[in-house]
Structure formats: structure tokens, C-alpha cells
Amino acid sequence: MLYLKKYFTEGLIQFTILLSLIGVRVDVDTYLSNQLPPLREIILGPSSAYTQTQFHNLRNTLDGYGIHPKSVDLDHFFTTRRLLNQVRQLDRLSVPSTELNTWLVHRDPETVVSAASQSSPSITLDNGAGLEDVNNPDATPAMRGGGGAPESTYNLNAADSSLGAVAPEGNQEQGNRAGNDDLTKEDIDLIDILWRQDIDLGAGREVFNYSNRQKESEEEKPSPQENKETTDTQESWRNGVNLQGAQPVDGETGESIPEQLPGLGSQTSLSLQECLRLLEATFPFGEESEFPAPVVTPEIGVSNEEAPSTSQGLPLAPPLPQAEPPLDLEQQWQDIMAIMELQAMEVNNTSLNTNSSSVSGTSGTAESNTMGSFGLSSRSTLINQDVSLHQASLPSCSQDFPPIFNHQLDSSSSTPRPTMLRLSSSNSSNMNSTFGATNLTGLFLPPLMNSSNTNITSTPILPDPFSTLLEESMLDEISLLDLAMEEGFSQAQASQLEDELDSDSGLSLDSSHSPASPSSSETSCSSAASSSSTSATFSEEGAVGYSTDSEAATVETEEGAVGGYQPGYSKLCRMSYQDPSQFHSLPQLDNISHNHTYNLPLSSAFSEHPELPISAGKKTVRDKQNSKLQPPQDLLEKQSSRDERRARAMKIPFSNDKIINLPVEEFNELLAKHHLSEAQLALIRDIRRRGKNKMAAQNCRKRKLDTILNLEQGVHDLRRDKARLLKEKMEFIRSIRQMKQKMQSLYQEVFTQLRDEEGRPYPPSEYSLQYSADGSVLIMPRSMTTAEQNRKPEKKQKDKKK
DNA sequence: CCTGCGTGTCATAGC
DNA sequence: TCGCTATGACACGCA
Structure with missing residues (x-):
């Protein structure tokens, strides 16, 4: 030292x-x-x-x-x-x-x-x-x-x-x-x-x-x-x-x-x-x-x-x-x-x-x-x-x-x-x-x-x-x-x-985007939906998820008739689901292992009805990989959902996809065209019911997740607003400080320029300036604030600039 | 084996 | 009443 x-x-x-x-x-x-x-x-x-x-x-x-x-x-x-x-x-x-x-x-x-x-x-x-x-x-x-x-x-x-x-x-x-x-x-x-x-x-x-x-x-x-x-x-x-x-x-x-x-x-x-x-x-x-x-x-x-x-x-x-x-x-x-x-x-x-x-x-x-x-x-x-x-x-x-x-x-x-x-x-x-x-x-x-x-x-x-x-x-x-x-x-x-x-x-929000986070996929879906909610193309493509690519156009129209809860929304979600590559576009989603390809079309399945779209089935990437090692029949069985298997077992003459997605009128017409047994009709109705419910469940979950995310965002926004308000408050405080400083300096300026009758400056320790109600400033002895004393307060008008 | 998660399904309410 | 959607609850499969 x-x-x-x-x-x-x-x-x-x-x-x-x-x-x-x-x-x-x-x-x-x-x-x-x-x-x-x-x-x-x-x-x-x-x-x-x-x-x-x-x-x-x-x-x-x-x-x-x-x-x-x-x-x-x-x-x-x-x-x-x-x-x-x-x-x-x-x-x-x-x-x-x-x-x-x-x-x-x-x-x-x-x-x-x-x-x-x-x-x-x-x-x-x-x-x-x-x-x-x-x-x-x-x-x-x-x-x-x-x-x-x-x-x-x-x-x-x-x-x-x-x-x-x-x-x-x-x-x-x-x-x-x-x-x-x-x-x-x-x-x-x-x-x-x-x-x-x-x-x-x-x-x-x-x-x-x-x-x-x-x-x-x-x-x-x-x-x-x-x-x-x-x-x-x-x-x-x-x-x-x-x-x-x-x-x-x-x-x-x-x-x-x-x-x-x-x-x-x-x-x-x-x-x-x-x-x-x-x-x-x-x-x-x-x-x-x-x-x-x-x-x-x-x-x-x-x-x-x-x-x-x-x-x-x-x-x-x-x-x-x-x-x-x-x-x-x-x-x-x-x-x-x-x-x-x-x-x-x-x-x-x-x-x-x-x-x-x-x-x-x-x-x-x-x-x-x-x-x-x-x-x-x-x-x-x-x-x-x-x-x-x-x-x-x-x-x-x-x-x-x-x-x-x-x-x-x-x-x-x-x-x-x-x-x-x-x-x-x-x-x-x-x-x-x-x-x-x-x-x-x-x-x-x-x-x-x-x-x-x-x-x-x-x-x-x-x-x-x-x-x-x-x-x-x-x-x-x-x-x-x-x-x-x-x-x-x-x-x-x-x-x-x-x-x-x-x-x-934003860490809390970011956490939902962590690569390993299961919700990431959902987030991506929602984000995609929200970001492109106005896109007609997406809604059209959304229907593709329920059909083969070759039939996209046909099902597209049918899909439009399905209606229901937030068509665009659900379609967009489906669109996201159907295209797993979308998830890979997001770096943080690379590690997602869950299968969200609910509606991936089964390519060229159902040879007995090649003209009809294959109903949605569980088709994961792993399934695709396995498919190369398995016979076609096993592959079909494994790729098919339970309802699809049941439909095949019951020899239902049309795809589950149509069963599920056709409008009621067309669906009824379809049933009328074919002479089906009671068991077949019951199965078809169950398939339709379950299929629709499945989509509804997906939408529901999606909506739920979206609600959570929105709430989270709301919290985030509120916090931001709060911080902004606090900042404004500080700015106000700062401006007040500045005004105080200006007041101080003005006070100094005024006080130091004051002179008594003999031209001497007033000692600051003995005198002070006081405001009067009418805006004028008085110089008064410090010791005397109540009663008037020998020194007559010198009155001085001063513009107050602030 | 347990756990968490995603998913499918059912039951039900509501439109 | 029917068809559909929404949703809670449950079960299942998977990692």
C-alpha cells in the first residue's frame, strides 16, 4: 500500500x-x-x-x-x-x-x-x-x-x-x-x-x-x-x-x-x-x-x-x-x-x-x-x-x-x-x-x-x-x-x-423449444399454423394428409366439405403432421422422436382399391424403415390401424379415409351404393366415429397446447409491459431529478447574484430564498422564517424557467 | 419396472 | 333427432 x-x-x-x-x-x-x-x-x-x-x-x-x-x-x-x-x-x-x-x-x-x-x-x-x-x-x-x-x-x-x-x-x-x-x-x-x-x-x-x-x-x-x-x-x-x-x-x-x-x-x-x-x-x-x-x-x-x-x-x-x-x-x-x-x-x-x-x-x-x-x-x-x-x-x-x-x-x-x-x-x-x-x-x-x-x-x-x-x-x-x-x-x-x-x-419459453422437449413438435405446428393461417394453399394441402398425393385434388374438395372446428387451423395442424420434414427444418426439433405423422398417406396400399385413398394409419419413420425388411402383407398389417384391419377383415369396399372424411350426404350415398351387411355398416360407422374423434382429439390437444402457449406469451407480454412501465417510471424520476437540478442551479444563480444595499452578497448560511404564493421569490434570513425582522426582505421577481 | 409422453379411443356434453 | 365437435378420462405403446 x-x-x-x-x-x-x-x-x-x-x-x-x-x-x-x-x-x-x-x-x-x-x-x-x-x-x-x-x-x-x-x-x-x-x-x-x-x-x-x-x-x-x-x-x-x-x-x-x-x-x-x-x-x-x-x-x-x-x-x-x-x-x-x-x-x-x-x-x-x-x-x-x-x-x-x-x-x-x-x-x-x-x-x-x-x-x-x-x-x-x-x-x-x-x-x-x-x-x-x-x-x-x-x-x-x-x-x-x-x-x-x-x-x-x-x-x-x-x-x-x-x-x-x-x-x-x-x-x-x-x-x-x-x-x-x-x-x-x-x-x-x-x-x-x-x-x-x-x-x-x-x-x-x-x-x-x-x-x-x-x-x-x-x-x-x-x-x-x-x-x-x-x-x-x-x-x-x-x-x-x-x-x-x-x-x-x-x-x-x-x-x-x-x-x-x-x-x-x-x-x-x-x-x-x-x-x-x-x-x-x-x-x-x-x-x-x-x-x-x-x-x-x-x-x-x-x-x-x-x-x-x-x-x-x-x-x-x-x-x-x-x-x-x-x-x-x-x-x-x-x-x-x-x-x-x-x-x-x-x-x-x-x-x-x-x-x-x-x-x-x-x-x-x-x-x-x-x-x-x-x-x-x-x-x-x-x-x-x-x-x-x-x-x-x-x-x-x-x-x-x-x-x-x-x-x-x-x-x-x-x-x-x-x-x-x-x-x-x-x-x-x-x-x-x-x-x-x-x-x-x-x-x-x-x-x-x-x-x-x-x-x-x-x-x-x-x-x-x-x-x-x-x-x-x-x-x-x-x-x-x-x-x-x-x-x-x-x-x-x-x-x-x-x-x-x-x-x-424468455427462457421459460425457450425451454419449450428445447430439442428434447416433446412439446416442440406441437409448438412448431402451432407456429406454422399461426404464421400461415391465412394461406389458402395450406388449407388445401391439409387435406392431402388424408389421401395419397395422386388424389390430393379429389380429396381436397371433399375435405373442404367436412367443415368443423376451425378448418384452417386443423388443416394446418394436419399439414404439419403429415410432413415430418417440416420439423427438421427447425433445428431445435431435430431430435424429436415422436411420430406426428398421423395422416401420412399409405403409399399404394390397399391394392384391392387402388382408386381409393388409403385411410390414415400409424406410419412412422421406423415403420418405413421396417417395411424394407418385411413382406408386403405384414407391412400392410403393421401399417394399418386397427380400424383399417377391421375394415379389411370385413371387406369394406372403400377406404377408411373416405369413411371418415366424406360429408354425411356423400357418405350416405356411398353406403347406399354398396349393399353392406349390418356388421359392415356398424363397423363403418364406428370407423367414421373413431376417425372423426381422433381428429377431434388431435385438435383438442393442439388447442390445449396452444392455449398454454398463448397464456405463457401473455405472461411474457405482461411482464414486458410491467418492465416498460417501470422504465417509464424511472424516466419520470429522472426528469424530476433534472428539474431538481435545474432548480438548484437557478437557485444558486439567483442567490449568488443578490446583493444587499451595500452591494455585498448575502451569505448563504444566513439567508435563503423562499417562494411566495404568487410566484415571487423572497430572500429571508434563515433564522427568521416566521416573523419579520430588521432586514427587510428584498423582493425580487425572477422568471422561473424549467 | 417405473415414468413421462404421445396417441387412440370412449363417453359425454353441447351445438 | 341426427351429425358433428369438443373434451375429459382412460388405455396403450414407446423410449
């Missing part, structure tokens, strides 16, 4: 140097105070929340960081970098959208969330497809995290692949891309230069030995908090990735630093290269921009693993990974723009910003759980907005675990948004009152807040933030609970939702 701290310190120093070189102002405090996991881990030691992240692997890629100058991989690395730069020069919207689309294809069809194992492969493929241009063919997912945004994204997700959270990936990617796209050419060039210098300095080659890193990651991977399924999925995912070997790993180097930070633990020093990456990731929007999205990105990846362990004892946490909603690009950008707006508004309130961060650290304990927990929970709001992970537009995933998702973000929140963080420290209930009532003071302005501000931001290493990390980490868990309650989701609800969504994955 000590050496980690040492590296951390060195890294900060180098980082600061880099910042000075590039001329960018960096608010290190924001990183520290927001618990950037790697930093916190370095300081506080590895927590269970972070141990699973494959930080080592993150650094173990071929993106160039660890490549020896003489390494043959270097050329490849530079090529990768060049390609990535080209990609990054593309329209920022185009690439993410493509990725999202890919994602939609895989995720949309069903609400399969529980099947993390299923989603994982798709994730891998998607990623590969989405970043094909950027991918280093030799790169593996579990590589070093120093590379570009895409790379980091994948690396991180490789570490926590068990989460099955694809959405965040895309989001992170987008965020990183968006952020990095704004790097100027000079920045990139400078980064390149420094980076090459860094390479020349030489990083240990062994550091980049992938196999070693992988072993390390393997050791780190298991976590007691993670359920078995998650672990399995994770392994399978990683394995798949490794096997593919062409994982989307960005060879680009100068991108998101935060991803690298995890690697600090295994790194001998914080290289300039990393600092540059961090810098690049930190200020993608330019110096003035404090937009933290790139910083958040890596942590989200980490958060996926953090969530389970961070929220120990919380049933919500473990399943989170599977429910990560995919991100909607448009919404994401909307969020980004909204954040930019907020930032623009906060420019005037820099004092408050910095102050808030310090306040959160120092006063965290004094304010006890209430303050801390709510502060964290509200921070999640900020993070959500920054990352837009909650914007999932896909019904399949996003609907799954909205609350959990938020918690996940909460646990990993590192967004350097001190101001909002602080301002939102009030709990939601208070916020609710905000909209309807008057007092804004206690909600938005912490009592300790004062306008005198410190310039901590430029200070690289601050003891205060460090000391507060532990507190905040502990409060993180509390915030999870608080947020859960705030969102109106109890843990039980969340778990229930999770369970239901798991079951909603």
Missing part, C-alpha cells in the same frame, strides 16, 4: 507537471473528492468493491504504453493509434450511433436480461463490430486500461463482464469519444511527443505480458459478493473474448486516463503518458470545460463490479450488471448539453463549487447520515445526468433494473461535480416540498456554505479530500439505500423486478 501511495504521489506530481506543460488547469480535487476508484483504492487500500476490476489487464494491452521501444509491436501500436485518430476524427455522432444500433439488434427482440451468459457473447460481437476500425487485431479485451476510450470501455467491461451491462459500454464509449474528439491537434501532438518520451523511458516489458496479467486478473476476479451466475458469465465472457483475440481494443493511447488509474496498483510509476491520457480524458471539451464525462466513464465500468461489493447486504447490487440499460444517444447528448448549461451557470458560482467539495469532506461526519447519505444520493443524480446511463432507450434492457442501475452509478460516482453534489445534499422529500412550497433555503444551501472560497482546485494533493474518501465510501452504501427509497423502489421491489425480468428473459 505504501508503494501505491508513493506512486500515486509521483503520479500526481507528474500529472501536475503535464498540466503545466499543456497549460491546462486541472482541478485535481474534483477527482479526489469524487472518489475516483483507483485513487481511492490507492489511498485507502483495495476495497472489495474494486478488487475485481482487472486493472492489471487494463494496462496490459498493446495500445503502446507498455511496448518496448524495440518491440515489434510498436509499429502495430502506432498503426492502431493512427487508425484510432482517424476514427476519432469522424463525426462524433456517427460512431456511437452505429454502436447503438448494433446493440439494438441484439437486445431488442426480447427482454432477456437474466441470460447474462446469452448477452455476453452478443456483447462481445457487438463491441467487435462497433469498433472494428479501431480494434487492434491482436489486442485482447483484458488489456491495459491506458488506451483510448473505447479500449478502456472494453477493458473495464471485460473485467466486469458478468454484469452483462452492454448499455453502459456504449454510453461510455460515446462519452469518451465525444470527449476526446474535442482534443485539439496541438494537444494530440503534444501528447504524442510526451508519450514517446515516456516510451523511451521504458516501462517494464513484463508489465505488459498479457498472460501474466490475465492470471492476476483471474485471481482478483472472484468476489464473495458476486453470485455464481455472475462469475460464470464473467468467465465465459472473458474466455470468449480471449478466444476471439480480435477484441475491440483501441490501440490509441492518449485517451481516458481514469482507466489507467486502476493500473496504478501494478505500475511502477505514473508515467507521463498516463498523465497525458488522464489529461486528455479529463478535459475533452477544452480547458474551460469541467465536464467530467470521460472521468466518469471508466468508473462506470468499474462500478459494475463495485456495485455488488459496495452495497454489501443490499440485495439490489448483485443483479445490477445484467440490467444495464443501453444508452440512447440522443438523450445522452441532451444530457450532455444540459450539463453544459449547468456548468455555464456554475461558472459564476465557482466559489460555491469549490467550497461545496470541501464542505462535503469536512462536514460529512458532522452532518451524520442524513447529510452524507443524501448528498451522495443526490450526487448520483448528477452522475446520471452526466453519463446518461439512465437514458436507456431500449426496452429490453433499460427497463430492467432502473433503480439498481442508478445505484450502481451511485456507488461508483466519481463525477467531479462538487457544486451540484453539495447542493443536492438535501433529500428528495425536501425537494418535493420545494416545488410545492416556499422554503428553498434548507434544501439547496448547506448551512456551512460560505461564499469565501479557496483555491483548492489547483492543489494537487490535499489531505482533506483524502480523509473524506473513507467517509464517502462508507456513505456510498448508505446512499444506495437512500436512493432506493427515494426512487420509490424498495429492495424487495427491486429484487422482485430483477427476478421477474430474469424470468422475462
